[in-house]
Amino acid sequence: MNKIEIIHGNYTPRTFGWIQDPSNFRSLCDVVAVFDCNSKKYKELSGSVIPQLVSEEDGRKELINALNKRPLAIAYSKLVGTSFFPRASARCNGIIQAAVKGQSRPFIGDWPADNFLRWAHALGFIRYDYESDSFSITPEGKRLSKAYAGNSDLNDKEKAVLIDAVLAYPPACRILNLLAHTDDTHLTKFELGSRLGFVGEDGFTSLGQKTIVKAIALAKDAYERNNIIQNREASADKYARMIAKWLQKLGLVEQKPKKVAVDLAGETFSCSIPQAYVITNAGRIALGRVNGRSRHKRIAKNVFYEMMATKGSDREYIRTRRSYILKFLTRGSDKISYSSIVQRLSCEKLNETIQTVKDDIIGLCNIGLSIQIYEDGCKWSDRINDFVVPQPPDANFKKSQLTGIKEQIRAHLANVSHDYLTLIDLAYDSRQNALFEVKAVELLTEECNFCGQHMGGSRKPDGIIFTDSLDKNFGVIIDTKAYKDGYNLPISQADEMSRYIDENKKRSDVINPSQWWKKFGDDIDLFFFMFVSGHFIGNFAEQIKRISNVTGIDGTAIGIQNLLLVAEAIKSGRLSKCCLRDKAFNNSEFIPLQLQ
DNA sequence: TCGGATGACTTCTCCGACTC
DNA sequence: CGAGTCGGAGAAGTCATCCG
Numbered sequence: 001m002n003k004i005e006i007i008h009g010n011y012t013p014r015t016f017g018w019i020q021d022p023s024n025f026r027s028l029c030d031v032v033a034v035f036d037c038n039s040k041k042y043k044e045l046s047g048s049v050i051p052q053l054v055s056e057e058d059g060r061k062e063l064i065n066a067l068n069k070r071p072l073a074i075a076y077s078k079l080v081g082t083s084f085f086p087r088a089s090a091r092c093n094g095i096i097q098a099a100v101k102g103q104s105r106p107f108i109g110d111w112p113a114d115n116f117l118r119w120a121h122a123l124g125f126i127r128y129d130y131e132s133d134s135f136s137i138t139p140e141g142k143r144l145s146k147a148y149a150g151n152s153d154l155n156d157k158e159k160a161v162l163i164d165a166v167l168a169y170p171p172a173c174r175i176l177n178l179l180a181h182t183d184d185t186h187l188t189k190f191e192l193g194s195r196l197g198f199v200g201e202d203g204f205t206s207l208g209q210k211t212i213v214k215a216i217a218l219a220k221d222a223y224e225r226n227n228i229i230q231n232r233e234a235s236a237d238k239y240a241r242m243i244a245k246w247l248q249k250l251g252l253v254e255q256k257p258k259k260v261a262v263d264l265a266g267e268t269f270s271c272s273i274p275q276a277y278v279i280t281n282a283g284r285i286a287l288g289r290v291n292g293r294s295r296h297k298r299i300a301k302n303v304f305y306e307m308m309a310t311k312g313s314d315r316e317y318i319r320t321r322r323s324y325i326l327k328f329l330t331r332g333s334d335k336i337s338y339s340s341i342v343q344r345l346s347c348e349k350l351n352e353t354i355q356t357v358k359d360d361i362i363g364l365c366n367i368g369l370s371i372q373i374y375e376d377g378c379k380w381s382d383r384i385n386d387f388v389v390p391q392p393p394d395a396n397f398k399k400s401q402l403t404g405i406k407e408q409i410r411a412h413l414a415n416v417s418h419d420y421l422t423l424i425d426l427a428y429d430s431r432q433n434a435l436f437e438v439k440a441v442e443l444l445t446e447e448c449n450f451c452g453q454h455m456g457g458s459r460k461p462d463g464i465i466f467t468d469s470l471d472k473n474f475g476v477i478i479d480t481k482a483y484k485d486g487y488n489l490p491i492s493q494a495d496e497m498s499r500y501i502d503e504n505k506k507r508s509d510v511i512n513p514s515q516w517w518k519k520f521g522d523d524i525d526l527f528f529f530m531f532v533s534g535h536f537i538g539n540f541a542e543q544i545k546r547i548s549n550v551t552g553i554d555g556t557a558i559g560i561q562n563l564l565l566v567a568e569a570i571k572s573g574r575l576s577k578c579c580l581r582d583k584a585f586n587n588s589e590f591i592p593l594q595l596q
Numbered sequence: 597t598c599g600g601a602t603g604a605c606t607t608c609t610c611c612g613a614c615t616c
Numbered sequence: 617c618g619a620g621t622c623g624g625a626g627a628a629g630t631c632a633t634c635c636g
Contacts, residue, residue, distance in 0.1 A: 012608095015630070021600050082628075087602050103600055103636070111630080112600055203631075230597080231634055238632080245598085274597075311630070313607080431605060431632075601635075608628070615621075 017307025035137035170368030193237030200419035203310035205234035217269035252283035314400035337377035427534035488538030529555035
C-alpha cells in the first residue's frame, strides 16, 4: 500500500478521470462489453460491425486482430483511433468508435471514443496497464457485462452495479456532497462547476454564474440570450453537468430549473437556468454509503494519477506533486502538518511552499476526497484504492515558468481568492481570450468592489469599471488580450482604444448605436484607459503615450501578476482607489510593487 | 435541449541535415 | 566516422465552447 511505483520503458502520459461528453449508460455498457469476449456486443463487433464499418486501409485487420488476442487487452490506439480533417468526413478507425452510434453517423469520432474509454476506466470497469498502454476488463466490468439482459433500458442489476461504480468515483461524490451539504441545496452547473476539481487552473475553467446572468440580462435580443444559454459553459461547468446527468439517470439527483437573481446597477435581474439539480432521497442514502455513515463501511474511491491535472506543459510535475501529497496523507489518520508535507516533498526533490500544498489539498477536496482542513495542517478521513504514480520521462519533469509565477503570486494573495490565479494561465492562452476578458473584469468588480462589467461583442471595449463612493469618481475603459508570448500592443489595437475614448467623449448613438458608455455611472467625468495582458513587450509604452497624446486621456498597461497584486492591495486596504487613480495612470506600465 | 461534434491549439515523434 | 542536436512537418492529444 502506498508504494510509489516506477514504470520503466516507454510510457505515454494519458489523461484519465475527467469525462466531457458521454452520458448514455447503455453505450457505456456496450463499451465495457467490448472487453468481455463472451458478450453479444463483442461478437457483433468482431463478427460484423468492424468488418462492415472499417475499411482495409483504415486498419480493419489490425482491429480484428486486437480483438482476437488472448487474454483480451486492447491498446489505446486501437480503441480510440484517430481524427480526420474535416471531422465531419471522418471514417471509422477505432474499436470504441464502432461500438457506439453517433449523432449523425453509425459510429462516433475519436474524441467521444476517448471519453467513453475514460468513463469506463474512471468507473472501474476496465483497468489500464502502463507497460503495454492497453486496457482490460475488471471483475466489476464483468459483472456489468453479465447483467445485460437484452433490453435497451437499464435493468435493476445493471443499475445497482453502476451506482456502486459511480459512488467510487470521487467527482460524483463531490457533486452529491455539494448538493447535500451547502446552504443552498439547489445548484446550477455553474455553481457546481466553480467548486469541482482543481478550480482556477488550466483545464478546470468555470464561468462565473454572476457573469452569465449579467450577460443574459444585457443581451439585446432573444437570439443573443438563447445563444448564451446554449453555448456558454466552461470545462468544469460541463464536467459538472455530465456528472449530474449520470446521477440523475441513476435516480440520485433530479434536474430542476433554478431562478437566479443578480443585482445590476441597483436593479435586480433574474433568469432561469435549466441545468440545475437537487439531490433525491435515494441520493442521500447513497451518500451515506459514500461517507460511511450508519452501518455502511465507507466505499473505497478510485483515484488516478492522471486525474490530478489535465493540461499545461508541466502537467506531469503537478500530477506527481499532488499524487505524492495524497500518498503522504493516506499513510495515517492522524493530523499532519503542512510543513511536514513540504519537508517530505523536498525529500522527493519537489520544492514547494506551504501555500501551494494548502491549495493542492483544497483541490483534492474539490475532486471529491474527504480531508479535514485546519489552520496548520490537515487530516485524512477517506478511503481510496491504491494507485500507481508513474515516473515520467525527465524531460517532462519540471515546473513550468507559469507555475513558478503562480507560486510567487500565490504567496502574496492573502485576501483575494486564489481562484483568480487562473488569470495567469488564461493571460497566456490565446484561445481562452474570451474567458480572460471576463475573469479580469470580474477580479476588479468582485474582489475590489469596483462597479462595472465585462462587455464583449464587437465595437465595444472588453470591459469598464468605475467607482461610486469617492469624492472624485472615475471610470476606466479596459482592453484585455491573452497572448502566448507577451503583448506588444499593435497600432490597430491602440487605435481601437483611441476610438473608444473618443466615443465615450462624444457619446453619440449615431457613431455607435450600442451606446456602451451608458454603463458608466452618471456622475463620472474623469476617465482613464487600461490594457491588461500576461506581460508587455516591444513598443507598447510608445503606443500608450500616443493614445494619451491623441485623446488627452491618461492610461496604463498592467501585466496580470501586477493586476493580481493591485487587487490584493485594494482588498486588504493597503491601497485606496484614490491612490490607484493618482498613481496608476502614468502613461506607462504600472508596476505597483517589486516582488522580492 | 442533450449528447456528442468540431476546429483549434499544444505537445510529441519522427527523420534528415547538420555539427562537433 | 559517429554520436548528438536542431528544426520542420506531421501525428497525437486535449480542450473550450458549439451545435444539429
